Structures are given as structure tokens and as C-alpha cells.
Amino acid sequence: MTLDRPLPLEIGGVLPGVRLAYETWGRLAPDASNAVLVLHALTGDSHVAGPAEPGHPTPGWWDGLVGPGRPLDTDRWFVVVPNVLGGCQGSTGPSSPRPDGRPWGGAFPFLTQRDMVTAEAQLADALGIERWALVTGGSMGGMRALEWAVSYPERVGALLLLATAAAASAEQIAMAAVQLHAIRADPGWRGGDYHGAAPGHGPHAGLGTARRLAHITYRSEPELQARFGRRAQDGEDPLRSGRYQVESYLDHHADKLVRRFDAGSYVVLTEAMNGHDAGRGRGGTAAALRRVTARTLVAGVDSDRLYPLAQQAELAAGIPGADRLRVIESPSGHDGFLTEPAQVGALVRGLLDG
Ligand SMILES: CC(=O)SCCNC(=O)CCNC(=O)[C@H](O)C(C)(C)COP(=O)(O)OP(=O)(O)OC[C@H]1O[C@@H](n2cnc3c(N)ncnc32)[C@H](O)[C@@H]1OP(=O)(O)O
Numbered sequence: 523m524t525l526d527r528p529l530p531l532e533i534g535g536v537l538p539g540v541r542l543a544y545e546t547w548g549r550l551a552p553d554a555s556n557a558v559l560v561l562h563a564l565t566g567d568s569h570v571a572g573p574a575e576p577g578h579p580t581p582g583w584w585d586g587l588v589g590p591g592r593p594l595d596t597d598r599w600f601v602v603v604p605n606v607l608g609g610c611q612g613s614t615g616p617s618s619p620r621p622d623g624r625p626w627g628g629a630f631p632f633l634t635q636r637d638m639v640t641a642e643a644q645l646a647d648a649l650g651i652e653r654w655a656l657v658t659g660g661s662m663g664g665m666r667a668l669e670w671a672v673s674y675p676e677r678v679g680a681l682l683l684l685a686t687a688a689a690a691s692a693e694q695i696a697m698a699a700v701q702l703h704a705i706r707a708d709p710g711w712r713g714g715d716y717h718g719a720a721p722g723h724g725p726h727a728g729l730g731t732a733r734r735l736a737h738i739t740y741r742s743e744p745e746l747q748a749r750f751g752r753r754a755q756d757g758e759d760p761l762r763s764g765r766y767q768v769e770s771y772l773d774h775h776a777d778k779l780v781r782r783f784d785a786g787s788y789v790v791l792t793e794a795m796n797g798h799d800a801g802r803g804r805g806g807t808a809a810a811l812r813r814v815t816a817r818t819l820v821a822g823v824d825s826d827r828l829y830p831l832a833q834q835a836e837l838a839a840g841i842p843g844a845d846r847l848r849v850i851e852s853p854s855g856h857d858g859f860l861t862e863p864a865q866v867g868a869l870v871r872g873l874l875d876g
């Protein structure tokens with residue numbers, strides 16, 4: 523959908539011509555009481571469910587959770603998943619045309635999580651959804667879910683926050699800063715104005731380096747050690763210019779992301795994650811969390827070194843309607859909210875049925 527008016531931005535100014543791509547599953551009840559909003563993380567998209575198909579080479583990223591008979595049972599719930607504002611899978615972002623037809627590129631404005639949620643609220647209005655039965659997301663999706671519950675408490679019935687935080691920490695900002703530096707140091711970046719460059723001339727090396735570092739932070743040290751140890755990649759010798767298995771693994775994740783994701787979007791969304799602070803302009807974190815009226819569950823992953831459990835404990839302690847902190851057990855680190863659908867599904871069922 524295209525927003526019918528320019529989007530006002532938290533830091534000032536407006537973003538005109540905003541388009542939000544979204545997918546839905548199930549049917550909206552006549553009284554619109556069965557709507558669930560699922561919000562994706564940094565490099566996710568609106569394709570939360572469904573098998574691999576042309577245009578989607580992998581199944582939906584929470585396919586185990588969404589569908590008939592699944593925790594988000596689409597025979598009962600109407601599930602809405604927007605592609606985030608600033609992204610590159612259908613919603614307006616740096617690779618989109620601005621009003622004069624040229625790509626936004628480096629002129630794309632700085633966005634905050636609140637701006638993204640402001641746009642999503644207009645999508646809810648357009649769909650006729652006054653109040654979500656549930657808003658959920660992990661990582662950056664959790665940031666937006668929290669912003670929904672703080673900005674529009676009356677519109678969020680239940681809230682499930684996964685592997686997220688009330689505000690980005692110094693270490694999260696630091697890890698992201700190195701990634702931003704890698705992209706901007708790539709000669710192909712051109713200040714963000716590379717979208718008209720010949721194929722293959724964008725900041726692919728920088729984006730790949732960013733993803734390698736990010737991916738290490740998304741997994742756990744014991745997992746990497748157990749899976750890869752010091753083993754050499756098949757047919758290669760690390761002592762003779764070959765790679766260790768773990769290097770090849772990171773190369774693979776970098777190559778996959780570079781093929782499917784725009785570096786400009788990665789920069790905009792990463793900066794928005796660094797800017798995340800639910801307490802900004804609201805009297806601090808504690809005061810902001812007290813605004814939430816939703817029945818809330820907060821969960822973290824025991825092996826998450828990027829969003830450690832202390833951050834979710836702060837959310838669970840500070841949100842008035844929150845149950846005790848839940849812990850997802852997984853070797854996968856931060857990615858546990860993606861790789862443990864059975865545990866996340868049990869949390870979803872518990873919250874919706876409770
Ligand atoms: C909400 C969202 O963000 S959803 C968006 C999707 N998320 C992402 O893209 C995040 C990045 N990806 C990931 O973090 C993970 O791949 C997840 C979370 C999607 C899945 O995690 P896991 O199932 O544990 O996958 P894992 O980390 O083991 O990666 C498997 C891949 O590594 C490849 N791989 C494993 N070992 C090696 C190696 N030595 N050399 C090269 N490749 C290797 C596998 O072949 C497999 O490839 P494929 O994904 O193309 O089939």
C-alpha cells in the first residue's frame with residue numbers, strides 16, 4: 523500500500539510517497555479482533571510462512587509457527603507481516619525511487635524504529651485493524667513490537683518480545699559501527715549513491731564483511747567450536763591459502779546476503795537499531811515501559827551474546843503486565859529466536875490461550 527500522506531519523521535521532516543509491502547495469512551474476522559502483527563528482524567522480510575518457491579528460495583522464516591494448526595493458527599488468526607520501512611523487499615528504502623524518479627540512495631533520511639511503527643500504524647488503519655490481538659517480533663522486530671506497545675498501548679492486546687532490548691547497548695552499537703564502517707569504506711558505496719552503477723559495482727565486499735561480523739555475533743562461541751573447530755574446508759589447506767570451515771561458512775552467509783539485500787537498506791536499518799531507545803523523550807526507560815498495558819511475555823536465548831538475557835530481564839521487570847522472563851534454550855545464540863520454532867511456538871500458544 524502507499525501511505526496517503528507524507529510520513530512525519532521523529533528527527534524532523536517528512537518522507538513522501540511511502541510504500542509498505544506486506545503479506546497476510548488467514549481471514550480478518552468481521553469485528554477485526556483476530557489480527558496478529560509479526561515484525562521481522564534486520565534482514566528478514568514479509569515472507570514469514572510458506573514453502574520455498576520462485577522468488578523465495580527458502581521457506582518462510584517462521585514457517586513452523588504460522589499456518590493451519592500451528593501456534594499462529596491461520597484458521598483462527600489473521601497474520602499480517604509488513605516489510606519494514608527502509609527495507610528492500612517491497613517497502614520504501616534507499617533503493618526505491620524518490621518523487622523525481624531517481625533512487626533515494628544516500629539522500630534517504632535517517633529513520634528510527636518509531637518512524638517504522640508510525641508507518642505500520644497507517645497500514646493497520648488501512649486494513650481496518652484498530653487493535654492487534656498480538657504483536658510480536660525478535661531482535662529488531664522486537665524493538666518495533668516494543669515501540670508499538672509503548673506508542674499505542676491501546677492498540678496492542680498481547681505482546682511477545684524475543685531476543686530484544688529496551689535500548690541498544692554500547693556493545694551492540696559498537697558491533698554495528700564496525701559493520702557500517704565496512705560498507706562505507708567500500709569504494710563501491712559512493713556515499714550511498716551506487717544504485718545506478720553497473721551490476722556488480724555496488725558495495726558488495728563491504729556488505730559481505732558486515733554480514734560476516736554480524737553472523738558471528740548471531741551465533742554462540744560453543745556452537746562455532748563444536749560445529750567447525752579448527753577443521754579445514756574440504757579440499758582446502760588453511761596453511762596454504764585455503765580456508766577453515768568456519769571461514770567458508772561465513773563466506774556462504776555473506777554471499778547469500780549480498781545476493782538478496784541492499785547495502786543502503788542495511789545501513790539505514792542498522793542505524794535505526796543503534797538509535798533504538800524506548801525511553802527517549804519519554805522520561806527514560808522505566809517510564810516508557812510503564813506505558814505498556816498489553817499482556818506481555820518476554821523471552822531471550824540462553825546463548826545469545828549479542829542481546830544478553832539481562833536486557834530481556836529488564837523488559838520483563840519493567841513492563842507492568844509482563845510474566846516472568848522465559849528462556850529459550852539453544853546453542854544458536856541470538857539466532858535462537860529463528861532456529862527454535864517449537865519453543866517460540868509454545869510461548870505464542872501460552873500467551874494467546876492465556
Ligand atoms: C527474522 C529474520 O531475520 S528472518 C531472515 C532470515 N534470516 C537470515 O537470513 C539470518 C541469517 N541466517 C541465519 O542466521 C541462519 O541461516 C538461519 C537463522 C536462517 C538458519 O540457521 P541454521 O538453520 O542454524 O543455519 P546455519 O547457520 O547452520 O547455516 C546453514 C547454511 O550454512 C551452510 N554451511 C554450513 N557449513 C558450511 C561450510 N563449511 N561452508 C559453506 N557453507 C556452509 C549450509 O550449507 C547452509 O546453507 P543454506 O542456508 O544455503 O542451505
Ligand SMILES: N[C@@H](CCO)C(=O)O
Nearest residue numbers: 563564565566661662
Ligand atoms: N539473523 C537475523 C537476526 C538479526 O537480528 C537477521 O539477519 O535478521
